[in-house]
Amino acid sequence: MLSKRIIPCLDVKDGRTVKGVNFVDLKDAGDPVELAWQYAQQGADELVFLDITATYERRKTMIEMVKSVARQLNIPFTIGGGITEIADAEALLNAGADKISINSAAVKNPQLIADLAEVFGRQFVVVAVDTKLVEGRNMVHLNGGRLITELETEKWIKQAEDLGAGEILLTSMDHDGTKQGFDCNLLQTISQMINIPVIASGGAGAIDHFTEVFTTTGVDAALAASVFHFGEIPIPVLKNELKKHNIPVRL
Amino acid sequence: MIGIVNYGAGNIFSLTSALSRLGITYGMINSEEEFDQYSHIIIPGVGHAGAAMDKLNKSGLVDKIRSLTKPVLGICVGMQLLTDHSEEGDATLTNIIPLQTKLFDKELGIKIPHMGWNNVEIKNNLLFEGVENQTQFYFVHSYFIEYNPIFGIATADYGLKYSAAVQKENFYGVQFHPEKSGAAGERLLLNFSNLK
Numbered sequence: 001m002l003s004k005r006i007i008p009c010l011d012v013k014d015g016r017t018v019k020g021v022n023f024v025d026l027k028d029a030g031d032p033v034e035l036a037w038q039y040a041q042q043g044a045d046e047l048v049f050l051d052i053t054a055t056y057e058r059r060k061t062m063i064e065m066v067k068s069v070a071r072q073l074n075i076p077f078t079i080g081g082g083i084t085e086i087a088d089a090e091a092l093l094n095a096g097a098d099k100i101s102i103n104s105a106a107v108k109n110p111q112l113i114a115d116l117a118e119v120f121g122r123q124f125v126v127v128a129v130d131t132k133l134v135e136g137r138n139m140v141h142l143n144g145g146r147l148i149t150e151l152e153t154e155k156w157i158k159q160a161e162d163l164g165a166g167e168i169l170l171t172s173m174d175h176d177g178t179k180q181g182f183d184c185n186l187l188q189t190i191s192q193m194i195n196i197p198v199i200a201s202g203g204a205g206a207i208d209h210f211t212e213v214f215t216t217t218g219v220d221a222a223l224a225a226s227v228f229h230f231g232e233i234p235i236p237v238l239k240n241e242l243k244k245h246n247i248p249v250r251l
Numbered sequence: 252m253i254g255i256v257n258y259g260a261g262n263i264f265s266l267t268s269a270l271s272r273l274g275i276t277y278g279m280i281n282s283e284e285e286f287d288q289y290s291h292i293i294i295p296g297v298g299h300a301g302a303a304m305d306k307l308n309k310s311g312l313v314d315k316i317r318s319l320t321k322p323v324l325g326i327c328v329g330m331q332l333l334t335d336h337s338e339e340g341d342a343t344l345t346n347i348i349p350l351q352t353k354l355f356d357k358e359l360g361i362k363i364p365h366m367g368w369n370n371v372e373i374k375n376n377l378l379f380e381g382v383e384n385q386t387q388f389y390f391v392h393s394y395f396i397e398y399n400p401i402f403g404i405a406t407a408d409y410g411l412k413y414s415a416a417v418q419k420e421n422f423y424g425v426q427f428h429p430e431k432s433g434a435a436g437e438r439l440l441l442n443f444s445n446l447k
Binding site for chain 2: 001002003005040045046066070071072074075076077078093094095096097098120122123124165167195196197221250
């Protein structure tokens with residue numbers, strides 16, 4: 001049976017892992033390569049590296065860091081941040097990334113999703129969507145939640161799927177950093193609406209939140225950062241607890 | 252020493268990294284003559300099976316691959332290339348193993364691509380020596396090779412039972428990515444390198 005995936009997310013800035021509460025007030029949580037290796041040992045199913053400053057500062061993700069990770073890691077990983085063209089994605093693929101995640105660049109140029117899927121296959125293309133509730137509507141936001149767009153989250157995700165996205169990484173900006181649980185209502189709506197995998201993100205603070213998101217929604221994976229980085233939720237403990245609730249996990 | 256068929260179908264950095272971690276030496280194969288330098292051959296591949304077959308045809312190495320008697324391992328799309336035909340691009344493939352590569356049917360209530368860790372039902376086979384039955388491997392694919400009791404050496408379930416690994420004589424194929432499948436995947440690569 002296909003397992004539900006547990007994905008630690010490593011936000012990277014200047015080659016170091018950071019995690020902000022609501023994307024402000026950054027804390028240093030260590031070396032990405034070492035963290036990645038530790039997570040693989042603990043039983044993480046996959047990793048996501050997001051260069052959180054990339055979009056804002058127009059920086060390219062560090063190819064050398066990706067290579068170092070690929071040399072050490074025996075599980076898949078995704079790279080996001082600052083990918084705006086085919087050449088960026090190709091460099092990351094050749095450095096050993098399994099998937100790339102695009103966010104703002106896809107909103108600004110939706111054709112990029114189709115182009116990437118055409119060249120590398122849709123399994124390589126994760127579309128990350130940051131969403132926030134504004135006057136009762138779920139609206140896509142950019143630049144770590146700083147910038148609202150005119151796109152409704154549900155419509156944009158459907159469009160991304162139609163264009164060739166292989167997976168959706170959906171982060172609720174209202175929940176992110178709060179540790180009050182995932183946005184299960186929206187995640188269930190999205191998961192039912194599309195036929196590609198969905199990664200839940202934003203709000204994980206306790207083991208129960210993971211159980212809740214897997215039992216009440218159809219998401220395929222759950223992503224979190226600080227609860228893993230600071231050892232608040234050890235991955236083996238989390239997976240054993242999920243298994244007790246008959247949620248398929250890899251132990 | 253493992254030779255990797257270098258026909259331009261996708262990234263092999265993760266594969267070579269895994270071999271390096273295991274202390275398995277390897278080199279790249281770009282011409283027919285270079286096959287002779289290696290005891291074992293890997294055909295990698297990601298992306299579109301039809302496009303990958305075009306590249307393999309252009310490499311001029313297909314007839315040589317068909318004639319090989321040393322162990323050959325196709326990984327993911329590299330495995331699919333060993334089959335007769337893929338629905339992806341309606342492509343005619345090498346037909347080294349007479350099986351069909353088909354698109355998953357979303358009517359089965361599954362998400363496509365099949366992405367993540369799935370259990371593998373293993374038959375007794377040297378490729379899986381030391382790997383427990385029902386071990387999970389990492390898959391990412393939208394097309395699958397039909398189940399076949401003769402050539403199938405491992406199966407996975409995703410909407411239906413299909414071939415997770417196949418073998419015909421010295422030709423092996425795995426649909427999952429051993430280089431991304433943790434310790435079990437590394438064991439499989441080591442087993443392959445030890446096949447006689």
